[in-house]
Amino acid sequence: MELLKASDLVKRFGNTNAVKGINFHIEEGRCVSLLGPNGAGKTTTLKMLSGLLEPTSGSIDFKGEKAKDLRQFIGYLPQYPAFYNWMSGKEFLVFAGQLAKLNRKETEKRSDELLERVGLTNAKKRKIGGYSGGMKQRLGLAQALIHRPKLLILDEPVSALDPLGRREVLDMMREIKEETTILFSTHVLHDAEEISDDILIMHAGEIAISGSLGSVMEEKRQPILQIEFESQAVDWLKSIASYSFVSEVNIQGNKASIILKDMVNGKQTLLKDIVDRKLPIRKFEISQTTLEDLFMEVVKA
Amino acid sequence: MTQWTVLYRKEIKEMVRNYKILWIPIVFILLGVIKPVSSYYMPEILDTFGGLPEGTILEMPTPTGAEVLMMVLSNYGMLGVLILVLSAMGVVSAERQSGVAGMVMIKPVPYSSYILSKWAGLITITLISLFIGYVASWYYTSLLIETVAFEHVFQSLVIYSIWLVFVVTLTLFFSTIMKGNGSVAFVTIFVVFAISTVTSILGKYMKWSPATMTEHTGQVLLSGELDSSFLLAFITTIAIIIVVLISSIQIFKQKELLE
Structure with a gap:
């Protein structure tokens, strides 16, 4: 009621x-x-x-x-x-x-x-x-x-x-x-x-x-990819924004969270990229957006 | 029990806990007693500390009882008013500042109950102090100088309390509209002083002024007769008190609590 x-x-x-x-x-x-x-x-x-x-x-x-x-x-x-x-x-x-x-x-x-x-x-x-x-x-x-x-x-x-x-x-x-x-x-x-x-x-x-x-x-849930590097990899992270399956890239120091439109295709392409370029990574994680991500999205918009 | 009663009892309890109920009457007793005592002992005091040359003969007319009581009331008009205003300045403003006024008003309490309970609390302490102090003063005056008829004393007490009620109501008003305790006291004292001064300068045109209460008090003490303009002044004073209270309630309603 x-x-x-x-x-x-x-x-x-x-x-x-x-x-x-x-x-x-x-x-x-x-x-x-x-x-x-x-x-x-x-x-x-x-x-x-x-x-x-x-x-x-x-x-x-x-x-x-x-x-x-x-x-x-x-x-x-x-x-x-x-x-x-x-x-x-x-x-x-x-x-x-x-x-x-x-x-x-x-x-x-x-x-x-x-x-x-x-x-x-x-x-x-x-x-x-x-x-x-x-x-x-x-x-x-x-x-x-x-x-x-x-x-x-x-x-x-x-x-x-x-x-x-x-x-x-x-x-x-x-x-x-x-x-x-x-x-x-x-x-x-x-x-x-x-x-x-x-x-x-x-x-x-x-x-x-x-x-x-x-x-x-x-409703708002989106797949998200979290990558942690051993050193900064800003150049590469900026370049991936041009991929069609990437919708947003957030960089925080050595960590980056990438919101993907197509997880299956996206994670493979990115992982291959990382191997090809010999980027030193510590963590590569697939997860879902949290309330915090949702909140940030709303507040930034 | 109505919410007004709950709030009023809280006011009284607070004055008991912070000893206001004790020290304000004590100040009024001291202010009231010091005049008859000092008038009575003045020749001796001068003798002891005066350092007057040998052989000086001083004719000191001892004031009459009524005159002593008038001087007592004029002391109350200065120091008494100051003490009352200073002790009442935070009555609403301090509670608004701390946020506790908001804690009260989130309960279904009428705004008028809040302000009127504060007012009643202030009136209580004011009248108790004035009554005890003045009676003490009368007692010492009759002991040391001469007895003044009780009716005259009682009448003067009633008339004088109207003036103090007016002063305290103003304090409550400024405490509602302003935030800083210091500025509340300053503005109140200033306004009271201004009313008194203007009334005594333009006496002819100010027969309605609340400040004439002090003159009527003296009149009653000396002659036992009330001046014909008393009724006018009485009515306007009560009217001003009511208007000030109503505006305090209205303004309090508009104030943002719990910032």
């Missing part, structure tokens, strides 16, 4: 269009990742969906109805969550729960439950001022979930964390995804590939690609 639909959403700041009329929808129960380079308009989009920012034009429908104040249904974790540092973790959760119109008793119970879940039970009486970055992120996740939102929006939930903290938050998201719909933005493509069902790629205020992760990958 369709949970949320954005139609022709535009946000203008002064003369710049941060978001240029985007259309998309989010299915209930899915985990959707919003990808895009810095400045693509991801945060602005998320803020409009969460009700923190008024769109310049366009509309947001929630469960098929024009929504007035979406905040009741949405849990939001900003990129840099901030708290009252003089409060304890538990106090803040109770405060957030009451602001979301839960009653006192329910809030107490729900807070303890969530603190347990995000692994802050031992720290719940400590002042938030003394929490580490990872602990604040987890507390932020707990406050977003306090009122059992229909849609959980996370803005770069793992970007600022160390590998361990990242792992923890991702595991938590995997659990949460069983209960509620998640929309999260990230520029760590690996994370998106790992846990999301659907992807939206934004670039320069527009949605470039959207769909389920599987179908997008299937």
Whole structure:
């Protein structure tokens, strides 16, 4: 079922269009990742969906109805969550729960439950001022979930964390995804590939690609040849671009990735070339384009 | 419990945790007590530290109780206002800067509840401080100089608190529209000072000005009578407070939170 639909959403700041009329929808129960380079308009989009920012034009429908104040249904974790540092973790959760119109008793119970879940039970009486970055992120996740939102929006939930903290938050998201719909933005493509069902790629205020992760990958998948040389072979790599079966050559130092239109024919010709010219190679690998390649393609275009 | 109550309780709790609820009333008590005490002991103080030549006879008229209380209020008008503005300057701006205002507003909280809970918190600390300080001052005045009728004191307290409520409302307004705490304090103090100055220079044309509250306070203390222009000033002051509050809420709605 369709949970949320954005139609022709535009946000203008002064003369710049941060978001240029985007259309998309989010299915209930899915985990959707919003990808895009810095400045693509991801945060602005998320803020409009969460009700923190008024769109310049366009509309947001929630469960098929024009929504007035979406905040009741949405849990939001900003990129840099901030708290009252003089409060304890538990106090803040109770405060957030009451602001979301839960009653006192329910809030107490729900807070303890969530603190347990995000692994802050031992720290719940400590002042938030003394929490580490990872602990604040987890507390932020707990406050977003306090009122059992229909849609959980996370803005770069793992970007600022160390590998361990990242792992923890991702595991938590995997659990949460069983209960509620998640929309999260990230520029760590690996994370998106790992846990999301659907992807939206934004670039320069527009949605470039959207769909389920599987179908997008299937549709855009291209065979790719990766060659690693012992020394640079730029001259040869430049010359192969003239072959008809080569569609793109990317050179990064001693490595090159070559997108081919015809793998069977292409790999043989290239391999023969390499042998003929006695080019020193370390690796010759055939693979498929990844989400990262897709992302780069979109962003460069 | 409404969201307003939750927010208001948070304001009070915060003032308790950072001891504002303690030190601001203490400053007001000190400001209130120092005047009657120093007036009473002035001859002795001059005797001890004055270094006046032998045989100088000094006729120091001891001020009346009402005069002492007026001086106390004029102290509150300078230092008291400064302390209140400085302690309230970050009320919204600091929360916007840290991003925690955004964390509150992503919950379904009406914008008016946020601003009005802040306002109520400021009013609470202002009135508590003024009340305790002024009562302490009255107590010392009656102990050392003379007793001033309680009705007069009470009336002057009420009228003077309208002026302080006005000042604090302005602080809240500037804290909503500006970001830097320092500039909030500077602009507020400047505006309050400008209103007072213009009112005292152009007294004839400024009978409606909120700053006339301080004059009405003196009047009540000295004679127990209210000037006829009080009603006009009272109405405009309340009207300005309401307009300023409404605009604060509207402006807060437009501000981008969580940058």
